[in-house]
Amino acid sequence: MSSADDVAKAFCQHFYQTKDANAAQLAGLYTAQSVMTFEGQQFVGTQNIMQKLQSVGVVKHTVKGMDVQPSTSDSAILIFVTGSVQIDNGNPLHFCEMFQLVATGPGAYYVHNDIFRLNYGL
Amino acid sequence: MSADDVAKAFCQHYYTTKDSNVAALAGLYNQQSIMTFEGQQFAGTQNIMQKLQSVGQVKHVVKGMDVQPSTSNTAILIFVTGTVQIDNGNPLHFCEMFQLVATAPEAYYVHNDIFRLNYGL
Numbered sequence: 001m002s003s004a005d006d007v008a009k010a011f012c013q014h015f016y017q018t019k020d021a022n023a024a025q026l027a028g029l030y031t032a033q034s035v036m037t038f039e040g041q042q043f044v045g046t047q048n049i050m051q052k053l054q055s056v057g058v059v060k061h062t063v064k065g066m067d068v069q070p071s072t073s074d075s076a077i078l079i080f081v082t083g084s085v086q087i088d089n090g091n092p093l094h095f096c097e098m099f100q101l102v103a104t105g106p107g108a109y110y111v112h113n114d115i116f117r118l119n120y121g122l
Numbered sequence: 123m124s125a126d127d128v129a130k131a132f133c134q135h136y137y138t139t140k141d142s143n144v145a146a147l148a149g150l151y152n153q154q155s156i157m158t159f160e161g162q163q164f165a166g167t168q169n170i171m172q173k174l175q176s177v178g179q180v181k182h183v184v185k186g187m188d189v190q191p192s193t194s195n196t197a198i199l200i201f202v203t204g205t206v207q208i209d210n211g212n213p214l215h216f217c218e219m220f221q222l223v224a225t226a227p228e229a230y231y232v233h234n235d236i237f238r239l240n241y242g243l
Contacts, residue, residue, distance in 0.1 A: 037188045037201070067158045067236045072197055072223060080158070080219055080236040094240040096217035098201055102193060115188045115201040119215040119240045122205060 007109065008068040008079045011101060016061040023053045029111045036114040049114075057088045061095070075103040076112070085118070094119040123228060129189040129200045132222060132230065137182040144174050150232045157235040170235075181207045182216070196224040197233070206239070215240040 018025050030036070030046040038056075043049045063083040071078050079099045084092040100113035123131070139146050151157075151167040159177075164170045184204040192199050200220045205213040221234035 035190050037190060040186065040188065042188075042190075064242070065161065065238055067161065067238065069156050069158060069163075069234050069236060071221065072193065072233060076193055078219070078221065078234055078236070080217075080238065082217060082238045082240050094215055096201075096203060096238065096240060098199070098219045098236075100192065100199065112193060113190050113199055115190060115199070115219075117186055117188065117201065117203045117217065119203050119217060121185070122213050122215070 004070055004077045005068050007077060007101065007107075008066060011099070011109065012063060012066055012079065012081060015099075016063060019053070020060050023056075023059075024050065026050070026053060030114075031110050034111055034114065036111075036116070038116045039118060060086045060089075062092070071100055077101045077109070125191060125198045126189050128198060128222065128228070128230065129187060132220070133184060133187055133200065133202060136220075137184060140174070141181050144177075144180075145171070147171070147174060151235075152231050155232055155235065157232075157237070159237045160239060178209045181210075183213070192221055198222045198230070 027046055027050050030049050032045045034049060036043045036049045038052055043052050061083055063081055065082040067080040069078045081097045085095045086092050095118050097116045099111055101109040102112040103109050148167055148171050151170050153166050157164045157170045159173055164173050182204055184202055186203040188201040190199045202218045204216060206216045207213050216239050218237045220232055222230040223233040224230050
């Protein structure tokens, strides 16, 4: 059985690699219950979320930090990621993103919550 | 109060208090609370408060706040981005997430708290 840390590590690796290479393949991680906020705009359900993710352009993420905590039940995990991202080969920008993964079965998680923000300007 | 209203009120209170009198944050946490600060995890009010009080003088400027319902209607997720000065140093980017859980109508505690600085490119 994977610990929450193992699940989170595997999830992050898969999520960012897929997001960078072929965003369409992220669809299976979301469901009708999923809520994603991207730079302040909220999208609900796989279709709306995927439409947004596929509109962002070419992205390349570098993950620098990942924190994991148990959520309010043992079938839910919170993951907090910080790092940098290049959009359409631009300058790297700081980003942070949080996920709440919920298990539908042993080892089978979907993304219930996803919030992404760039962190720029001082 | 809507989740957005709760989150707005919480953030305002949280950062104002953190900047002026961090000890007064104790009532927001309990035995179940977990806080991760720059990669180190602390569980329960005592450990969390010990860490928060050791950070030094801080001044936060909140730039973004996103709110989502968590997995039940008594829990809210809040995601904050902004800048922070530690001991009057240069402002640094930070991001912080909270999961608030209601113990009774409008009475929330912080179940999860994760804080990270976001520096270096």
